[in-house]
Amino acid sequence: MKFIVSSGSLLKQLQLIAGVVSTNTVLPILEDFLFDIKDKKLIVFSTDLETSMSSSLDVEANEEGKIAIPAKLLMDILKTLPEQPLTFSINDQNLAIEITSDKGKYRLTGENGDDFPRIPVPEETKEIKLPSSVIANAINKTLFAVGTDDMRPAMTGVNFELTPEGITFVATDAHRLVRYKRLDAKATKATSFIVPKKALQLLGNAIPAEETQVKISYNSSNAFFNFGHVKLICRLIDARFPDYTAVIPTENPNKLTIQSSDLLSSLRRLVVLSNKTTHQATFKMSGSELSINTRDLDFSNEGNETLVCQYDGEDLEIAFNAKFVIDMIASMNEEEVQFEFSTPSRACIMTPLNKKDNEDLLMLVMPIMVNT
Amino acid sequence: MILSPEKTIVHLDLDCFFVAVSRLMNPALNGKPVVVGGNSDRGVVSACSYEARKYGIHSAMPIKLAKRLCPEALIVHGDYEMYTKKSDEVTEIIRDKVPLYEKSSVDEFYMDLTGMDKFFGCYKWATELWHKVKKETGLPSSFGLSVNKTVSKVATDDVKPDNNKKVDRGTEKAYLAPMSVSKIPMVGEKTYQVLRQMGVEKIHTLQQMPVELMRDVLGENGVTIWQKANGIDDSPVIPYSERKSVSSEETFDQDTIDVTKLKSLLITMTEKLALQLRLETKLSSCITVKIRYSNFDTHTMQCRVPYTNCDHHLIPRVKELFDKLYNRRMLIRLVGVRCSHLVGGGYQINLFEDSQEMIRLYQAMDNMRRRYGDNAVQRATGLGFRLRDFNPFNGIRKGVAGAVARNEEPRAKSQEPRAKIQEPGVRNQEPGVKIQEPGSKTSPVGATVW
Numbered sequence: 001m002k003f004i005v006s007s008g009s010l011l012k013q014l015q016l017i018a019g020v021v022s023t024n025t026v027l028p029i030l031e032d033f034l035f036d037i038k039d040k041k042l043i044v045f046s047t048d049l050e051t052s053m054s055s056s057l058d059v060e061a062n063e064e065g066k067i068a069i070p071a072k073l074l075m076d077i078l079k080t081l082p083e084q085p086l087t088f089s090i091n092d093q094n095l096a097i098e099i100t101s102d103k104g105k106y107r108l109t110g111e112n113g114d115d116f117p118r119i120p121v122p123e124e125t126k127e128i129k130l131p132s133s134v135i136a137n138a139i140n141k142t143l144f145a146v147g148t149d150d151m152r153p154a155m156t157g158v159n160f161e162l163t164p165e166g167i168t169f170v171a172t173d174a175h176r177l178v179r180y181k182r183l184d185a186k187a188t189k190a191t192s193f194i195v196p197k198k199a200l201q202l203l204g205n206a207i208p209a210e211e212t213q214v215k216i217s218y219n220s221s222n223a224f225f226n227f228g229h230v231k232l233i234c235r236l237i238d239a240r241f242p243d244y245t246a247v248i249p250t251e252n253p254n255k256l257t258i259q260s261s262d263l264l265s266s267l268r269r270l271v272v273l274s275n276k277t278t279h280q281a282t283f284k285m286s287g288s289e290l291s292i293n294t295r296d297l298d299f300s301n302e303g304n305e306t307l308v309c310q311y312d313g314e315d316l317e318i319a320f321n322a323k324f325v326i327d328m329i330a331s332m333n334e335e336e337v338q339f340e341f342s343t344p345s346r347a348c349i350m351t352p353l354n355k356k357d358n359e360d361l362l363m364l365v366m367p368i369m370v371n372t
Numbered sequence: 373m374i375l376s377p378e379k380t381i382v383h384l385d386l387d388c389f390f391v392a393v394s395r396l397m398n399p400a401l402n403g404k405p406v407v408v409g410g411n412s413d414r415g416v417v418s419a420c421s422y423e424a425r426k427y428g429i430h431s432a433m434p435i436k437l438a439k440r441l442c443p444e445a446l447i448v449h450g451d452y453e454m455y456t457k458k459s460d461e462v463t464e465i466i467r468d469k470v471p472l473y474e475k476s477s478v479d480e481f482y483m484d485l486t487g488m489d490k491f492f493g494c495y496k497w498a499t500e501l502w503h504k505v506k507k508e509t510g511l512p513s514s515f516g517l518s519v520n521k522t523v524s525k526v527a528t529d530d531v532k533p534d535n536n537k538k539v540d541r542g543t544e545k546a547y548l549a550p551m552s553v554s555k556i557p558m559v560g561e562k563t564y565q566v567l568r569q570m571g572v573e574k575i576h577t578l579q580q581m582p583v584e585l586m587r588d589v590l591g592e593n594g595v596t597i598w599q600k601a602n603g604i605d606d607s608p609v610i611p612y613s614e615r616k617s618v619s620s621e622e623t624f625d626q627d628t629i630d631v632t633k634l635k636s637l638l639i640t641m642t643e644k645l646a647l648q649l650r651l652e653t654k655l656s657s658c659i660t661v662k663i664r665y666s667n668f669d670t671h672t673m674q675c676r677v678p679y680t681n682c683d684h685h686l687i688p689r690v691k692e693l694f695d696k697l698y699n700r701r702m703l704i705r706l707v708g709v710r711c712s713h714l715v716g717g718g719y720q721i722n723l724f725e726d727s728q729e730m731i732r733l734y735q736a737m738d739n740m741r742r743r744y745g746d747n748a749v750q751r752a753t754g755l756g757f758r759l760r761d762f763n764p765f766n767g768i769r770k771g772v773a774g775a776v777a778r779n780e781e782p783r784a785k786s787q788e789p790r791a792k793i794q795e796p797g798v799r800n801q802e803p804g805v806k807i808q809e810p811g812s813k814t815s816p817v818g819a820t821v822w
Contacts, residue, residue, distance in 0.1 A: 172723065175720050176723075177723060244724075247723050247724060275717050277715040278679070278715055278718070280716075280717045280718060321720060345728055345731040345732065347723065364723070366722065367721055368717065368721065369719040369720075369721055369734065370718045371718075371738065
């Protein structure tokens with residue numbers, strides 16, 4: 001088998017899908033890209049068995065065939081080559097791959113393309129189309145709140161809730177929760193599925209900056225994301241997402257409004273002085289002042305700052321993991337943020353003060369229990 | 373002159389610390405065989421004077437046996453508050469004079485004197501400090517001065533009591549060579565047996581062995597032991613060591629296989645430890661359960677948990693661990709719980725698992741306990757038990773069972789620097805404290821030991 005391809009465009013496509021490739025797997029072929037050539041079209045696949053990606057580009061080829069090529073080796077060669085056409089000649093008998101550039105020849109050994117794991121194909125799927133910006137936004141706003149505890153698989157992904165009224169993306173790790181609703185994207189039939197964190201990370205990296213349509217197809221076991229030349233296929237998390245609607249408190253008489261940038265920079269300074277594991281910060285609200293205190297008793301470090309805010313409610317003292325609050329405000333990326341509290345042991349809700357059209361964002365963080 | 377990278381380390385150890393303090397308070401004990409330990413026959417010796425050692429008494433030995441070996445020995449009960457106080461006095465003197473020191477246990481100190489020889493002469497300086505400690509506190513001590521912690525410690529143990537030893541740079545290996553391998557810190561009973569079975573008795577033999585062999589036999593520990601045998605030890609003097617764990621353990625008046633009782637006791641201990649963690653705003657992420665069978669076989673098992681200080685997380689794990697651990701149908705003489713990997717902070721409330729009511733319940737119970745004492749509210753299952761009463765965080769007898777470990781070392785005795793003060797039993801792995809059970813036929817001494 002032989003084909004000719006531009007080094008630059010090949011590298012660009014490979015970089016989009018290289019994130020899937022795992023190192024040190026039990027199955028060595030997972031460290032490879034699968035090159036599949038049909039009708040002068042090269043489709044490159046990568047997979048870790050949970051998530052798979054593919055990307056296609058046109059090549060000059062007269063034959064059809066498959067070969068698995070070691071991913072890291074190939075990428076490293078391509079990265080160091082200037083833009084030029086490369087000739088790949090593959091010996092189908094001994095799987096030797098010879099790449100010819102205008103500088104010389106590079107030989108490496110591939111593996112049989114037929115041994116590469118089968119990539120799931122969409123079957124009995126339903127589909128919706130979303131603008132890429134909606135997906136990118138949803139990933140940005142929710143991904144950081146996804147849990148890492150494998151004992152609770154449901155929380156290791158973002159829940160997609162599709163309804164005729166809109167689409168809701170929810171992520172939680174049981175200590176914080178983000179709910180991002182889009183009212184401008186609708187599905188015909190109500191359904192929901194949980195997409196794993198890794199797939200969304202890869203998707204977020206691969207989605208182009210310019211606006212395109214992303215086609216999402218899904219069935220009971222897999223989700224398929226298509227955009228441009230790129231496809232991402234992931235296995236859905238087979239678990240029930242916790243019923244979060246019940247735990248969002250509705251009665252929150254204490255409300256605080258503050259400039260995001262002020263609070264954010266305060267917290268970033270104060271977190272330096274907090275305990276390195278718990279990042280505990282105590283918020284004290286009274287009048288129109290918010291004082292924040294962090295301390296690390298083990299090293300006698302302490303930080304205090306007082307900020308001006310708009311506070312409407314009774315005096316309150318409540319403690320949070322400052323990192324959580326920082327993550328949330330940073331990802332919210334709004335000028336002013338509103339906090340809603342009820343008691344020191346109940347969830348605090350954060351919302352942007354100025355709601356955007358077609359968008360509803362709610363973030364929730366659980367406090368830390370303190371001695372009273 | 374450029375400061376040499378080679379270090380000068382002093383190891384100062386107070387001689388028979390508990391006995392020495394007891395003697396300060398009661399001079400009648402001077403010159404007599406003295407044993408510090410629990411007062412019932414099932415307690416163990418937590419310290420003994422050199423006079424008592426002549427009779428073959430050593431720490432961790434049952435009091436009963438010690439009495440048999442030396443009927444005239446004077447048995448005193450520890451005054452652990454006093455021990456803490458005297459230990460702090462010594463620390464104060466050292467703090468004044470030494471910029472870099474490590475208090476590795478209640479009666480052991482490491483000091484880094486690197487660079488001081490330029491001005492004072494380290495040995496002269498250490499000797500002066502040694503005299504000062506004795507003069508100001510009345511406590512005898514011994515010190516070893518050498519190039520690293522291991523050699524200094526071995527030297528101290530070698531020359532004590534009331535003595536000192538300087539091991540010059542370059543002579544460490546020769547100095548260690550004729551000693552028994554059991555003198556190496558880290559070599560406990562089990563390791564010693566392994567080495568003896570290999571035919572290794574003297575450190576000299578160990579020095580000649582290839583390090584690979586030690587690795588094959590004892591793993592990474594073997595490498596460390598080999599290095600120590602060769603006088604190599606680059607562990608630094610750590611000025612401040614964080615508290616590593618809180619623990620509680622109890623020996624029974626009578627060995628038992630009553631699983632219900634054992635579990636109830638473990639639950640009670642865990643409850644108290646969790647309370648203590650909450651009062652001190654600490655979280656733990658590692659729980660260890662320990663049991664000792666009547667033949668002294670001791671087993672521990674631990675598990676990691678997300679950072680917590682709540683009863684309802686810890687207790688189920690403790691029960692699980694106990695069920696896994698207790699797999700021989702044999703009498704048990706001791707059970708214990710330890711919470712380690714501590715960090716400062718409050719419990720992060722869980723969105724789905726914790727209810728507002730539960731959090732309030734904890735807060736209300738803790739408030740009651742703060743006001744009316746630790747036993748003001750407790751689980752009914754623990755009502756039959758009275759645990760030893762002292763605060764595991766400062767050693768002051770106050771209200772909660774437990775003991776503090778400042779450091780985790782694989783071996784008991786001198787290698788077990790965990791708060792000797794707070795709990796002689798921990799030092800000897802055998803607290804002489806009992807559970808008082810209403811209606812039990814055993815001696816009613818129970819918790820009143822303290």
